Every structure is written in C-alpha cells, then in structure tokens.
Amino acid sequence: MCTMYASYCGANIWPQDALPELEVAFKALGKLIFDVGLLVAYHCDRYVSRGMKMQKGEGLEQILLRSRCQKGRLLYYFPAQPSNHEEDGDSMSSWCGWHSDHGSLTGLTCGMFKRNGVEISCPDSAAGLYIRTRSGEIVKAIFGEDEIAYQIGETTEILSQGYLCATPHCVRAPKGKEASGVDRSTFALFMQPDWDEPLNFPEDVHIHKELIPPKGSLTFGEYSEMLFDKYYHKKT
Numbered sequence: 001m002c003t004m005y006a007s008y009c010g011a012n013i014w015p016q017d018a019l020p021e022l023e024v025a026f027k028a029l030g031k032l033i034f035d036v037g038l039l040v041a042y043h044c045d046r047y048v049s050r051g052m053k054m055q056k057g058e059g060l061e062q063i064l065l066r067s068r069c070q071k072g073r074l075l076y077y078f079p080a081q082p083s084n085h086e087e088d089g090d091s092m093s094s095w096c097g098w099h100s101d102h103g104s105l106t107g108l109t110c111g112m113f114k115r116n117g118v119e120i121s122c123p124d125s126a127a128g129l130y131i132r133t134r135s136g137e138i139v140k141a142i143f144g145e146d147e148i149a150y151q152i153g154e155t156t157e158i159l160s161q162g163y164l165c166a167t168p169h170c171v172r173a174p175k176g177k178e179a180s181g182v183d184r185s186t187f188a189l190f191m192q193p194d195w196d197e198p199l200n201f202p203e204d205v206h207i208h209k210e211l212i213p214p215k216g217s218l219t220f221g222e223y224s225e226m227l228f229d230k231y232y233h234k235k236t
C-alpha cells in the first residue's frame with residue numbers, strides 16, 4: 001500500500017525536540033477545519049442534488065467522512081527576491097502560480113506575515129491569495145485570522161458533473177522596499193476522497209482528460225498518482 005500510494009500512506013514526521021507542542025496544535029487545527037469542511041460539503045451536496053441525481057453515500061460529505069486521505073500541511077513562502085522591474089509580467093502569481101487543487105475541498109487559514117521571525121502586518125496590501133471566479137474575475141480572498149476559507153478542488157468539479165467548479169488560485173508576494181525579508185506562513189487542509197474511492201468520470205470531462213481510461217473509472221489513489229506523474233515526472 002505504501003509503495004502504491006506513497007503520497008498518502010507515509011508517516012508524519014514531527015519535530016518533537018524543536019517544537020513539541022506542534023503535533024497537538026496541528027491536529028487540533030486540522031480537525032477543526034475538517035469538521036467545518038464537512039458542513040460546507042453538506043451544503044455543496046444540497047446544491048448539487050438540485051441539478052443532478054445523487055446516489056446515497058455518493059455525496060461529498062459521505063466521501064470525505066469515510067476517507068483516510070485528508071492531508072494537513074504548513075506552507076511557508078520565503079521572502080521574495082526584489083525585482084528590478086516594477087511591473088513584472090507575472091507579478092500576480094509571484095509566490096505561487098495559478099492552479100486548482102486536485103482534491104475535493106481545501107481549507108485555508110489566512111496568511112501570517114513575518115520579518116526575521118517577528119509577526120508583522122503585511123506592508124503591501126496587494127499581497128496574498130487571489131482566486132478566479134466563474135465569470136473570470138480575479139478577486140483577492142480577504143479573510144481574518146479567526147476565519148477559514150474553503151476552495152473547491154477538481155475532483156469535486158468532476159464528481160458534481162460541473163455543477164461545482166474548481167477554484168483557480170495563486171499567491172502574490174509583497175512588492176516594494178518594505179517587502180524586503182517578509183515571509184508568509186499558512187495552514188492548508190487538503191480534503192480528498194479515500195485512495196480506494198472509485199471515481200466514475202462523467203462522459204464529458206474536461207479536466208486532465210488524457211489521464212482518464214475509456215471506460216471512465218479510476219480510484220482516487222490511481223488518479224492522484226497519475227497526476228503527480230504528470231506534474232512532477234512528466235511521464236504522461
């Protein structure tokens with residue numbers, strides 16, 4: 001199992017000596033984001049069931065409840081290198097490029113900015129997470145430190161036959177003299193189906209079409225491994 005689904009079955013590594021309190025805090029935050037995420041999933045299912053027939057047990061809430069693949073990750077963005085050109089072509093996605101997450105739902109805390117290990121408010125109000133809406137508008141995702149943002153992943157778009165759309169997003173680094181040495185940290189919980197969960201792809205899939213076999217069924221684990229190959233090893 002561990003070789004087949006290496007990205008899901010690996011053991012956690014905790015910095016027990018350097019930061020003994022991390023494991024408990026990390027798991028508590030992950031559990032909170034998961035529990036609230038299930039409430040979001042319940043409402044996603046209600047919305048989708050207005051447009052398509054959903055079998056019992058096949059909704060997002062049930063899929064997430066029985067999954068062993070939830071993945072929490074602390075994300076760290078190193079201080080951006082100062083640029084000589086004020087208007088760099090792709091400055092919008094300077095910290096993390098445009099993408100959609102491949103799972104079901106991603107829960108995010110707001111970014112925390114620091115300089116030399118000291119928390120600061122970000123000197124550039126344009127820095128942070130941006131999303132693209134269904135109508136193509138680019139919007140900054142603004143939310144506070146006691147709030148959680150949820151983004152829809154590609155698997156939800158596939159399983160809901162497009163009633164729900166994956167949320168394209170990117171992260172913009174701060175710019176200007178004041179931005180020197182400013183880093184960003186956040187926590188993401190990637191909520192995703194179990195590796196054994198069958199994904200029955202609808203006829204007209206437009207996401208990663210080339211990976212889907214003709215009869216249109218893969219487990220989430222198989223699908224993820226194929227995606228990791230596509231992104232990181234470029235085998236397909």
Ligand SMILES: O=C(O)CCC(=O)C(=O)O
Pocket residue numbers: 075096101108111129169171186188
């Ligand atoms: O840092 C963020 O706010 C978003 C992170 C993200 O998009 C990801 O890890 O997939």
Ligand SMILES: [Fe+2]
Pocket residue numbers: 099100101169
């Ligand atoms: Fe993402």
